[in-house]
Amino acid sequence: MEKLEKIDERIVDLKWRALPLVERLMTNKEKLRETKYQVKNRKSQLKWYNQSCYLSIVMIALLNLYLLFNDAVSTEFKFFTLIVLVILLAQKLELWLRYQYLNEVHFLKRIKKEINH
Secondary structure (H helix, E strand, O other): OOHHHOOOOOOOOHHHHHOHHHHHOOOOHHHHHOOOOHHHHHHHHHEEEEHHHHHHHHHHHHHHHHHOOOOOOHHHHHHHHHHHHHHHHHHHHHHHHHHHHHHHHHHHHHHHHHOOO
């Protein structure tokens, strides 16, 4: 039973980490135990967000490459697009981490089910 309790604690912690920052600030970890979390739906949403973020990164990277060789564009605009690229990369990293947390939740639920049987 101690193993099951540890698995439950880890699942709740990973679910909480997989929430967006705003939801983490507004909700409590204990509330996750009471409500239905819908891991599969959240994973599919995060997968779509991750792919769209990848597309945005590619487009901004191509724009940065074009601006790098264009002398008619101001340096401030080049730095701005570079900052936008860095922000998109940080968002991609966060989305990837949240997706990995949900994968681990899914894996731990399977382990828990096998222990119960």
